[in-house]
Amino acid sequence: MKKSRGKKSLILFTSLMLVASMGLSACSSKEKDAASSSGSGDAPKKETVEIQFWNPFETDRSKKVEKIAEEFNASQNEIKVKVLGNQDDQKQLTAISGGAAPDIVITYWNKVGPWAEAGAVLNLDEMIKRDNFDTSQIIPAALDRMKVGDKIYGFPISMSMANKLFYNKKMFADAGITAPPETLEQMFEDAKKLTEKDGSGNITQIGFIPDYPWIDNVFWPIIFGGSWDDGNGKLTANQKANVDSIAYQASYYKEFGNEGIAKFKSGMGKMETPQDPILTGKLGMMIGWENWYIDNRGENGEIGVAPFPYPEAQPELKNAGMVSPVAMFIPAKGKHPEEAWKFMQYLLSEDVQIEYAIAHGSIPILTKALDNPKLTGNEKMKTLKDFLESAKSPNLKGFPNSIYIDEYLQSLNEETEKALLGKISPQEAMDTVVQKMQPIADKDKK
Amino acid sequence: MAATTLQSESKRRARKRLYTGLLFISPWLFGLLVFQLLPIMTSLYYSLTDFNLFGSPEWVGVDNFVALAHDKKMYLSLYNTIFITIFGLFPQIAFALVIALLLNRDVKGKSLYRTIYFLPTLVPAIAGSLLWMWLLNAQYGLINEVLGYLHLPAPNWLLDPKWTKPSLILMGFWGTGTTTIMYLAALQDVPKLYYEAASIDGASPWQKFWNITFPAISPMTLFLVIMGLIGSFQYFSQGYIFADGNGQAIGGPENSILFYAIYLYQTAFSFLKMGYASAMAWVLFVIVFILTIIVFKTSAKWVYYGGEK
The missing domain is CATH 1.20.5 (Single alpha-helices involved in coiled-coils or other helix-helix interfaces)
Incomplete structure (x- = not known):
């Protein structure tokens, strides 16, 4: 009798605590809602609205963003932008899903797709139409990454691209190669000339490693004119161009040996350290991004820059390359979407774009800015000159954004890895990916 | 009244x-x-819904569990996890016991040795992993250097899918300090009386260990096995760092170090499939629960509590 009484009151107490705790959490979200609805109702008075602007950059880079925000703040007194750096995608995800979203966010472009389709990102089409914002001034390959289907969910603030071949000048000279390769076939031959082995067969220097510094499932198919969907929800990763791009990469593994490359790779120093393989003459060629080896690319630098080779049979694919923009978006649950949109347009204006590009050593996303002497004439942008010019190329592409983008890329990665080592054929690899991903794409289309 | x-x-x-x-x-x-x-x-x-973290969860019943039962990648991650449990956990516990037995002897500088063996435990998992990646480096690593002297084959520890799990297990031995200390505490609780009696009866050291020490510390072994099982099934940090620090995708070479918890993390926070990930978490819970019960049930046969023998 006594025992059961005690137990009962224990259960009662516990459930009371549980109810109280649930009530508490419900309460806090209600309060927030109330606060946000009262916040938007103060139209008549023109008070300064403070908006939160998050970026994932480390302190140094975030400071550059802060400087631009300060200039914006000084230029008008309706909106005050507050910058917060070091907010990576995990922190952004937590804030947005937890109902404490900032007003405007810089993030990696591949987050826009999943978050947009999950309903966390504001669709900008209406505001674009209402304010007649001209989207055609944005470099198409960069803007496409911000779209899911035809809808625009964000804008690029800057972009990176991989469309060059970086090569070690001295290694080329030593091997008697007088000019960088123009076609992929020439590149393969040059890679053989640049590769050396010691007495016991260990590779001591290598011409090219197709998956260094990582397996690139976007870059390579673009070089071969491939794609990943047909725009209507049919996945195309197993088409000939994509398969060819993997077969080409696998040919290096066949030539130099899986074990040999793996062993050589494991001993290579980290990129852009004093042990960096392309700087120390261990690696002859690699894929070139605009923000890599800035200090080593000049006339006197160790590294030469050339357009990335194209397939001999398809000269129309000259100057192909991959675009990877940095994205900005307005969370759907942000409290000040109008102010955020105004600020976003400011960030997309030509002068700000040029300032941003110079500060970050990146490429502006406005086509017209690419020829602006303020940009091209800047001393800091000298090493980027080739990249700025090729940013106009119509052969620039990128990976389509969607809710399943990370899963798609992961799946491509897993199967490409096997194909590079010759464990399965490139066609099998890509068929497996499409088989796995098509049902997921179909489900998403519904 | x-x-x-x-x-x-x-x-x-x-x-x-x-x-x-x-x-x-x-x-x-x-x-x-x-x-x-x-x-x-x-x-x-x-776990019974389709939930992407932002939208509202949609009820799908047991769909997630059905899909999970057909998920090849889940089985691979489970295999990797079981591999590291069997070949990692048990040898590591045995290793810790051997070290504890040695440390329990009256040797000079005993406390210094105890400190040394415990020290690695204080290194955070991430820092330790990064350090070991250098030791395990196929070309310049200390371990292959030593193997080379001994004319043994030098495996590509971090990039060869056959060797990535053994690398992690090898690293695990380094961090058995806590287990060692706990065994040491248990060893010191074994009454000296038993050993004296056994000596008088002319028992060999092995007989003493097998008939006195091992039974006497068996409750500690049970505790360590259960905690270790739970820990092994949640194996995450080291596997994550090994792949990440090598510039590889989550899961490492050919997903050879894709552990259950890592796959769960990837499903939830990279693929935004919270419902599916929740289902995975519950399956993990059930697996660990069943294993714990099995260990508990069998423990009646090999665990002795004070004076019961």
Whole structure:
């Protein structure tokens, strides 16, 4: 009798605590809602609205963003932008899903797709139409990454691209190669000339490693004119161009040996350290991004820059390359979407774009800015000159954004890895990916 | 009459004491309910839904569990996890016991040795992993250097899918300090009397170990096995760092170090499939639960509590 009484009151107490705790959490979200609805109702008075602007950059880079925000703040007194750096995608995800979203966010472009389709990102089409914002001034390959289907969910603030071949000048000279390769076939031959082995067969220097510094499932198919969907929800990763791009990469593994490359790779120093393989003459060629080896690319630098080779049979694919923009978006649950949109347009204006590009050593996303002497004439942008010019190329592409983008890329990665080592054929690899991903794409289309 | 009043009086007092007690532990109780029980129960609900973290969960019944049963990658991650449990956990416990036995002997500088063996435990998992990646480097690593001297084959520890799990296990031996210390504590609790009696009877060191030491410390072994099992099935940091630090995708070469918890993390936070990930978490819970029960049931055969033998 006594025992059961005690137990009962224990259960009662516990459930009371549980109810109280649930009530508490419900309460806090209600309060927030109330606060946000009262916040938007103060139209008549023109008070300064403070908006939160998050970026994932480390302190140094975030400071550059802060400087631009300060200039914006000084230029008008309706909106005050507050910058917060070091907010990576995990922190952004937590804030947005937890109902404490900032007003405007810089993030990696591949987050826009999943978050947009999950309903966390504001669709900008209406505001674009209402304010007649001209989207055609944005470099198409960069803007496409911000779209899911035809809808625009964000804008690029800057972009990176991989469309060059970086090569070690001295290694080329030593091997008697007088000019960088123009076609992929020439590149393969040059890679053989640049590769050396010691007495016991260990590779001591290598011409090219197709998956260094990582397996690139976007870059390579673009070089071969491939794609990943047909725009209507049919996945195309197993088409000939994509398969060819993997077969080409696998040919290096066949030539130099899986074990040999793996062993050589494991001993290579980290990129852009004093042990960096392309700087120390261990690696002859690699894929070139605009923000890599800035200090080593000049006339006197160790590294030469050339357009990335194209397939001999398809000269129309000259100057192909991959675009990877940095994205900005307005969370759907942000409290000040109008102010955020105004600020976003400011960030997309030509002068700000040029300032941003110079500060970050990146490429502006406005086509017209690419020829602006303020940009091209800047001393800091000298090493980027080739990249700025090729940013106009119509052969620039990128990976389509969607809710399943990370899963798609992961799946491509897993199967490409096997194909590079010759464990399965490139066609099998890509068929497996499409088989796995098509049902997921179909489900998403519904 | 008087007796009943007295009884109800004592009852009331007991109740009062219960409430006071509960009041005192209420901060902890509150935390447990809000931050543990509530999320756990919520995840059970999510496991039956399609939930992407932002939208509202959509009820799908047991679809997630059905899909999970056909998920090849899940089985691969489970295989990797079981591999590291069998070939990692048990040898590591045995290793810790051997070290503890050695440290329990009367040697000079005993406390220095104890400190040395415990030190690696203080290194954070991430820093330790990064350090080991250098030791395990196929070309310049210290380990292959030594193997080379001994004319043994030098495997590509970090990039060869056959060797990535053994690398992690090898690294695990380095961090067995806590287990060693716990064994040491248990060893020092074994009454000296037994050994004296055994010596008089002419028992060999091995007989002493097998008939006295091992049974006497078996409750500690049970505890370590259960905690180790739970820990092994949640194996995450080291596997994550090994892939990440090598510039590879989550899961490492050919997904050879894609452990269950890592796949769960990837499903939830990279693929945004919270419902599916919740289902995975519950499957993991059930697996660990069943294994714990099995260990517990068999323990009657090999675990002895004070003086029962």
